Amino acid sequence: MSLNKNYYCLFFTLVLTGFLFSQTTATDTTHIETLNEVVITGQYNPTTINKAINNVIVITKTQIENQAANTLADVLNFNLNLTILPSSQTGKSTISFFGLDGQYFNILIDNIPLVSDSGMGNNIDLTQINLDDIERIEIVEGAMGVEYGANAVSGVINIITKKSSEEPWKIQFLTQEETVSNEYAWFDKGRHIQGLNISHNLSDQLYARIGFNRNDFAGFFDNKQGQSYYQNDGLRGYEWLPKTQYNTNAFLNYKGDKFTLLYKFEYFNEILNYYDETVRSNINVENQTSNPSSTDKIFKTNRLVNNLSINGTFNSGARYDASLSYQEQKRDLNQFNYYIVTQQKSDVTNETYQSSKVLFSKGTINNLLQNDLYNFQLGYEARYNKGFDTQASGDVTQEDKEYTQSNFALFTSSEWKITDALSARPGFRYEYNSKFNTKLLASLSLRQQLKNGVELRGNIGTSYRTPNFQELYYYFVDSNHDVQGNENLNPEKGYTAFINLKKTATIPNGIVTSTLKASYIDINDKIDLAIINSTPLQYEYININAYKLWGLTTDNSLKKEQWNFNFGATIQGISRIAANEANASNDFLYSFQINTSSTYISKKWDTAFSLLFKYNGAQYDYTASDADEEGNSIFSKSKTNAYSWMDASIKKSFLEKKIQATIGARNLLDVTSVAISSTTSGGTHSTNNNGLLLGYGRSFYLKLLYNLNF
Template sequence: MILNKKLLTLYFSFFSVTLLFAQEKVSDTTKIEQLEEVVVTGQYNPQSIKKSVHNVIVIDREKIDKQAANTLADVLNFNLNLNIIPNAQTGKSTISFFGLDAQYFNIMLDNVQIVSDNGLGNNIDLTQINLDDVERIEIVEGAMGVEYGANSVAGVINIITKKKLDHDWQIQTFIQEETVSDEYEWFDKGRHIQALSIGHRINDTWNAKISANRNDFAGFFNNKKGKNHYFNDGLRGYDWLPKTQFNGKAAINYNSDNFNAFYKFEYFNETLNYYDASVRANIDVQSQTSNPSATDRIFKTNRLINNLNINGHLKTGAVYNATFSYQTQKRDLNQFNYYILTEEKTNETDETYQSSDVFFSKGTINNLSKSDKINYQLGYETRFIKGFDTQASGDVTQQDQTLKQENYAVFGSAEIKLIDKFSIRPGLRYEYNSMFKSQLLASLNARYLLNKGYEIRASIGSSYRTPNFEELYYYLVDSNHDIRGNQNLSPERGFSSFLNLKKRTWFKDISLSNNIKLSYIDLKDKIELAVINPTPLQYQYINIDGYRLWGITSENTIKKDNWTLNLGATYQGISRIMNNEENAKNDYLYALQLNTSATYLVKKWNTAFTLLLKHNGKQENYIAEGSDEQGNSLFKKYTIDAFSWMDASIKKTFFNKKVDFTIGARNIFDVTTVAINGASTSGIHSTNNSSLLLGYGRSYYFKLLYNLNF
C-alpha cells in the first residue's frame, strides 16, 4: 500500500508539471506535425495519428529495438490495460486486455487475422509472433466489430511489416544471448537467438526479401534437475519447458503510382519438450539393476501463412484494397516411454491434436465521393475455417468433432466532415455465420479538433465472441466428474464506449502530450461452466452472465532535447454479473496500473539509455467454492498481490549505423511467482494454489546487429 501511494504521488506530480507547461503559449507546430506517425488500422487510407478517427497506440521500430524484443510477448508487457499471461508448462503466453482474456480481441498481420491452434486472430501464443521485419505495432482499444468482425470486443493489435527498401541491397544479421534468471551456458542453458535477412531492390517498382530467425529457449530449471535426472523425487524436468522456434519468411513487393501488390510467405516451426517428473524405477530383481523411465512428450507446431494484398487507385479517384490469405497451423504430439540411462524410446505414438485451416478474403473501396465533406467505404469479408482441438474437447476425438465454420460479411461506413474540425463515422456490418445466428454490428466514431492543441475522440461499437472448442465440445464423464460442452451456445455480445481527450503543446524546445481516456465495456450472454443438475452433480457450459468494466486512463509524455519521459496510470473496476446465481457477488472490483519509461539519447556517443517500469496493483476476483443444496454456486473473494516489472537497456550504434550493440536486463525486480490469497476451495474447481507463476526471474542480454547496405 505504501508503494502504491508513492507511485501515485510521483504520477500526479509529473501530471501537474506537464499541465503547467501546457498552459504556456503554443509555438508554431507546422514542422513538428509533419513528422507525426502514419497509421493504417481502422483507417480508409494511411494517415497521421492526428487525423485518425480512432485513438491508435503505436509501438514503433525504435521502441522494439531498444528493448531487444524478438517476439510480441517481449514488447507488450509495459502497456497499460495489457497483461501478459505466461504458462510455463504449455510454453504459451497470451494477453489479458481490459481484464478479458485473449479470446476477446484480434491479433493481425498487415490487417489479416493470424491463424492459431484453434481459430483465427484470437487466443494466439505471443511467443510465436516474430518481430524481425516489423515496422510498427498499432493497438486500437474498443469494439472494432464493424471493421474486423467477430472476437474484436476489446480491440485489435495490428502488426505492420516493412514493405519498401531504402537501398539496392540490404543485409542484416544479428545474434542475441540472454540468461534465464541466473542460468546460462552456450548451448544448454539460457536463450540463444540468431537471425539473417537479405533484401534486394530489383528496380524502381520491384523489391524482394527473405529472412530466417532461430530462437532457442533452453528452459528454466529453477532447482529442478532436467532431462537426465532419474530419481523419482519430483525434481525431473523444468519449471519452464524448453523450446526451439524457427521462423522463415519471403516477400515480394510491386509498387507503382496507381497499383501496389505485396505477397508474403511465412513458415513457423516450434518444438517444445515436456519431461515427466514421475519416474518409474523398472527394477530387475534377478540382475539387481534398474532402468528408470518416464513418459515424455514432444509438441511440434507448424504454421504456414500466405498473404496477398493488392491496392490501388481507379481513374475516378476511388481507392480499392483486396487481401487474400491461406493459413494453416497444426500442433502434433509425439509421446513415448523414455529410458533415461540408455536414452531409448518405446511405446511411441504420434497424433495431430490441434489443427486449423483458414481461407480469408477481405476487400474495400472508398473515396467514391467527389465531395470534400464526405467519404464512405464499402467492403466484404469471407472466412472459411476448418479445424479441431482434441485437447480442448476432452474425451471426444477429432473424428467426432471437426469444426467447419463459414463467415460472410458486408460492411460500410461513412466519414462525414460536419465542419473542418469535426467529423463523425457511423458504420454497419452484417455477418452471416454458418454455426451461429447472423449478427448486425454497429459503430459510431467522432473526432473533434479544438483550438490550442486539444483533440476529442469518442467511439461506441458492438462486437461478439464465438464459443471456442472447449465450450462447444468438452466431454469428461466418469465416476467423479460430469462436465460437458454445449453445441447450442450463443455467441457472447459485446458493447463498448470510449471517450478520449488529448492535449498537445509545444513550448520552445519542449513537446508535451497529455491523454485521458474513459472506457466502458459491457458483455452479455457470457459463457461460463455452471451447475445444471445438483443430484447427480453435473456441469455444463451455458450462457449465464455478463461482464462490465469501466476505467479511466491517463498517459503523459514530455520531450526535451535528448530526453523522453512517459508516465501513465489506469484505474479499472470490473463486475461479473451472474444472472442465475442467487449467491453471486456482483460488486465492482478495482485495480490500479502505473507505467513509466525514460529514454536519454547521447548523440555524440550514438547511445540511447532506456528504462521501463510497470506496476500492477493488487487484483481481486471471486471464485466458486462449491454449491448450496439447490445447486447455486457459493462465491468467495481472493486477491493477487501487487507486483512490478522493470527493464533497462543501453543501445549504441557504431560505424555510421552499420553495427548496433544492445545490452540490458529484464525483470530487474526478479519476479517469479506472485502470492494468491484466499483461493483455496473445495468441489469440482478445487484448488490449493497459493502463488501464480509469472516470470523466470531477473535476466540479462546482449544483442549484436550488423547492417550491410549498398
C-alpha cells in the same frame, strides 16, 4: 555459469540513474518528432495519428529495438490495460486486454488476422510472433466489430511489416544471448537467438525480402534437475519448459503506376519438450538392476501463411484494397516411454491433436465521391475455417471432432466533415455465419478538434465473440466427472464506449502530450460452465453470465531534445455477473496500474539509454470456496498481490550504424510469482494461499546487430 544478480542490478541502476539525471550540452540536440506517424488501422487511407478518426497507440521500431524485443510477448508487457499471461508448462503467452482474455481481440498482420490453434485472429501465443521484419505495432482500443468482425470486442493489435528499403541491398544479421535468471551456458542454458534478413530492390518497381530467425529457449531449471535425472522425488524436468522456434519468411512488393501488389509467405515451426517428473524404477528382480523411465512428450507447432494483397486507385480517384489469405496451423504430439539411463524410447505414438485451416478474403473501396466533406467505404469479408481439437473432444469417439465454419460479411461506413473541426463516422456490418445467427453490428466514431491543441475522440460500437472449440465440443466424462460442451451456444454480445481527450502543447525544443481516456465494456450472454444436473453432478457450457468494465486512463509524454519521457496510470472496475449462482456477488472490483518509461539519446555518442517500469496493482475476484445447506456455492473474495516489472537497456551504434550493440536487463525487480489468497469459510481470518507463476527472475542480454547496405 553463475551470475551475481544483486551486483548486476546495482550496476544497471547506477549507470542508468547517472545518465537519466545528467545535463545535456547545447550541441547534443535531436529533432523533436511531432505527431506525424502514419497509421492505417481502422482508417480509410493512411493518415497521421492526429488526423485519424480512431485513437491509435503506436509502438515504433525504435522502441522495439531499444527493448531488444524478439517476439510480441517481449514488447507488450509495459502497456497499460494489457497484461501478459505466461504459462511455464505450455510455453504460451497470451494477453489480458481490459480484463478480457485473448479471445476478445484480434491480432492482425498488415490488416489480415493471423491463424491460431482455435481459429483466426484471437487467442494467439504471443511468443510465436517474430518481430524481425516489423515496422511498427498499432493498437486500437474498443469495439472494432464493423471493421474486423467477430472477436474484436476490446480492440485489435495490428502488426505492420516493412514494405520497402531505401538501399538497393540491405543485409542484416543479429545474434542475441540472454540469461534465464542466473542460468546460462552456450548451448543447454539460457536463450539464444540468431536472425538473418536480406532485402533487395530488384528494380524501381520490385522489392524482395527473405528472412530467417531461430529462437532457442533452453528452459529454466530452478530447483529441477532436467532430462537425465532419474530419482522419483518430483525434481525431474524443468520449471519452465524448453522450446526452440524457427521462423522463415519471404516478401515481394511490386509497385505499378496506380497499384501495389504484395505477397508474403511465412513458415513457423516450434518444438516444445516436456519431461515428466514421475520416474518409474522398472526393477528387474532376477539380476537386481533397474532401468528407470518416464513418459515424455514433444509438442510440435507448424504454421504456414500465404498472404496476397493489392491496393491502388482507379482513374476516377477511388481507392481500393483487397486481400486473399490461406493459412494453416497444426500441433503434433509425439509421446513415448523414455529410458533415462540408456536414452532409448518405447511405446512411441504420434498424432496431430489440433488443426486449423483458414481461407480469408477482404476488400474495401472508398473515395468514390471526390468531395472534401464526405467520404464513404464499402467492404466485404469472407472466412472459411476448418479444424479440430483432440484434447477437447477426442475422448468421445477416439476420433477427431472436426468442424467447419464459414462467414460472410458486408460492411459500410461514411465519414462526414461536419465542420472544419468536427468529423463523424457511422458504420454498419451485416454478418452471416454458417453456425450462428446473422449479426448486425454498428459503430459511431467522432473526432472534434478543439482550440489550443486539444482533440476529443469518441467511439461507441458493438461486436461479439464466437464460442471457442472447447466451449462447443468439450467432453470429459468418467465415474466422477461429467463436463460437456454445448453445440447450441450463442455468441457473446459486446458493447463498448470509449472517450479520448488529448492535449498537445509545444514547449522550447520539445512537445508535451497528455491524454485522458474513459472506457466502458458491457458483455451479455457470457459463456461459462454451469451445473445443469445436481444428481448425478453434470456441468455444461451455457450462456449465463455478464461482464462489465469501466476504466479511466491517463497517458502523458514529454519529448525534449534528447529526452523522451512517458508516464501513465489506469484504474479499472470489473463486475462479473453470474446469474445462475444464488450467492454470487456482482460488486465492482478495482485494480490499478502505473507505467513509466524514459529514454535519453546521446547524438554525440550515438547511444540510447532506456528504462521501463510498470506497476500492476492487486487484483480481486470472487471464487467458490464452499457450499450452503441447499448446495449453492459460497463465494469469497480472492486477491492476487501487486507486482512490478522493470527493464533497462543501453543501445550503442558503431561504424556509421553498421553495427548496433544492445545490452540490457529484463525483470530487474526479480519477479517470479505472486501470492494469491482467499478467505475461506473457516473464519474471517482463515485464508488459502497459493502462487501465480509469472516469470523466471532477473535476466541479462547482449544483442549484436550488423547492417550491410550497398
